[in-house]
Amino acid sequence: MTAAISIDNLTKDYQIGFWRKRPYRALDRLSLEVQPGEIFGFLGPNGAGKTTTLKLLMQLIFPSSGRAEILGRPVGDVGARQRIGYLPENPYFYDYLTAEELLRYFARLFGYSGPEARTRAAALLDRVGIGPERRRQQLRKYSKGMIQRVGIAQALLNDPEVIFLDEPMSGLDPLGRKEVRSLILELRDQGRTVFFSSHILADAEALCSRVAVVAGGQLAASGRLSDILAFQVHGWELVMADLRPEVLARIQPQLRKSTEISPQRHSLELPLELPPERLLSELIATGATLVSLNPLRDTLEDFFVRRVKEIGEGARAAGKEGSREGD
């Protein structure tokens, strides 16, 4: 099966500085594949290379090396654009047009007839919650959240097979975010591929089947969320009832942390090296009762922060190495 999106060693270098130009690598040999029907989260802190990647995929900028394909066709192919939708980060549209006019204009570019363009525009504006009164106002009178909704509507005009959303929740209130989440899930249920970039990890955790994490222009990790997080077990949480104070005092040195949840109930945090079975049987023998036993896993946020830090340290180390060689 052809990948919905295929990125192979994509690199983007810029020349920065006014007088003395120096190279700056915004994206470094990024490779990944997104399968049809997936919701793919493209995560990373600000300046990680997320928007650069999306701009390369939309051919708003050209790669220094590497290549990318969308639906089996090279990026920039006008025919492929007939089948994709794109919401840019902090979108801006012609403020002299109304939301209705903007959508009709874009619909005409997709080849829809006048009546079709009108119907599609109305249906999509309804879908993103812009009522008949507001849609006839010029976009210069819209709030940021409203513009974001128009942006989402224009990205869906052509019933795209692949939808690229750059920070889709940006500028939306909690209700708007919830609506966009359900819209993304609805798109997946219709068999569409959604590639969305975000630095809001809760959104990725709630929506994505797979994610890629980028930091400093490099791919830090990619895979199924469950796979990425499953290997990150860093301890055990044992919740016991009827634990006697002297027993707790005796086992305390083995624990990472203990918390009294209620007078009869304690949460015990064990390090990964300490198998919970042995301690559990010891505690049961003293008359305590097991309430629950769970592995302690990283949240996506923990993982994200750690990888970003590791990459930052790696880059600094490489920089020092480089400067020593330079010396």
Place this chain on the structure above:
Amino acid sequence: MRAISWVAVNVFKESVRDRVPYNLALFAVLLIGSSFLLGQLTAGQDVKIIKDLGLAAISVFGLFIAIFIGIGLVSKEVERRSIYSLLSKPISRPQFIAGKYAGLVLTLAVNVAVMTLALYLVLAYLTYVEPPTSRAAWDAPGTDPRMLKAIGLIFVELMIITAIALFFSTFSTPMLSAALTFGLFIVGHFNNDLKNFDKIMESKPAILLARGAYHTVPDFSAFDVKTEVVHGLPVAAGYVAATVGYGFAYIAALVVLSVVIFSRRDFK
């Protein structure tokens, strides 16, 4: 063609909603009106003055529209990032440039048509009120259709200026584009002087520079037949056709260059 025409319609809509052409057309109409009043003060010369001022007003106000809208045609889209969502649609960069250019030419055509109509109305009124004895002394009829030759050439000149503004707009800021376009407009009107630069200068580099400029800068003086038309002198159809052909060749070269530059540009 579909994409080009929709981009063009959108440019026209933008210029209409920005009200710039309205204001400029209004100013042109006022100027034509005032030239009519001025004509009242100069017995016997009024029709010439009205024609002269009217044609000059069409040229100057058209120039303002061509430069001030033309310089922002592409750069505004890039600065405001509206181009991001537009270029993700099934439209190529050359189609975008062609559409932008066609849209501004359409705006200009409507404005020039309005100004022409206003000028002919003033001249028709003057012809109507003037006694036949005075009319007999005129070099050419009041509503002389030959004026359309001059207006047609003004329009082609404005199309070239639009293409120059578009060209600079593909890689430069609006301020710089305006300065460069206006500079070329001025130099283009003195193009013939550049040809004879060696007769007044001795410096070899200066002569070479002038020769280079003569061959690259469009010769706008060729598009100016206002004096001939106002005085009822003949303007050969062959001359008009050759000048229009020259103008179109220049426009084609500028639009192709704009496409080449714009097609390689990164939108950071």
